[in-house]
Amino acid sequence: MKNLFKRSFLVAGLLAILVLQSLAPYHPLTAFADAASSPYVGEEWKKEFEEVSSATQDVMAQTPDGLQALIVRCDALKPVIEKLEEHSRKIYLKRLEMARKMFLFALESKKNEPL
Numbered sequence: 001m002k003n004l005f006k007r008s009f010l011v012a013g014l015l016a017i018l019v020l021q022s023l024a025p026y027h028p029l030t031a032f033a034d035a036a037s038s039p040y041v042g043e044e045w046k047k048e049f050e051e052v053s054s055a056t057q058d059v060m061a062q063t064p065d066g067l068q069a070l071i072v073r074c075d076a077l078k079p080v081i082e083k084l085e086e087h088s089r090k091i092y093l094k095r096l097e098m099a100r101k102m103f104l105f106a107l108e109s110k111k112n113e114p115l
Contacts, residue, residue: 045080049092052077056099059106067107074100 052073055062062070074096081092 045077048073049077049081049096053095053099056102059102060109062103062106064107064110067103067110070103071100071107074103 052070055070059067077096078093081089081096083089084092
């Protein structure tokens with residue numbers, strides 16, 4: 001009974017965090033969502049892209065909050081990459097999409113793990 005209470009409390013807490021996060025009017029990475037207001041100058045977006053991409057190497061070691069943050073970072077990079085010339089855009093968007101899907105899969109797997 002005590003274990004069930006802990007699990008219920010943990011699940012309720014995680015759900016509350018996700019709901020509150022989605023309702024938040026401002027997130028530090030929302031500035032990246034608009035490529036025109038992007039702080040990336042020149043090739044700086046590549047550094048962020050490489051950091052996000054490299055996180056796929058140890059994806060299952062990430063916490064659920066860390067995975068959610070990586071998904072947000074992927075979403076923030078997408079509009080910047082969409083402004084690239086066609087060849088580069090296709091390559092980087094595909095890699096970004098694959099990384100995002102991996103983070104999402106890992107996040108869902110961790111949510112479904114027994115506590």
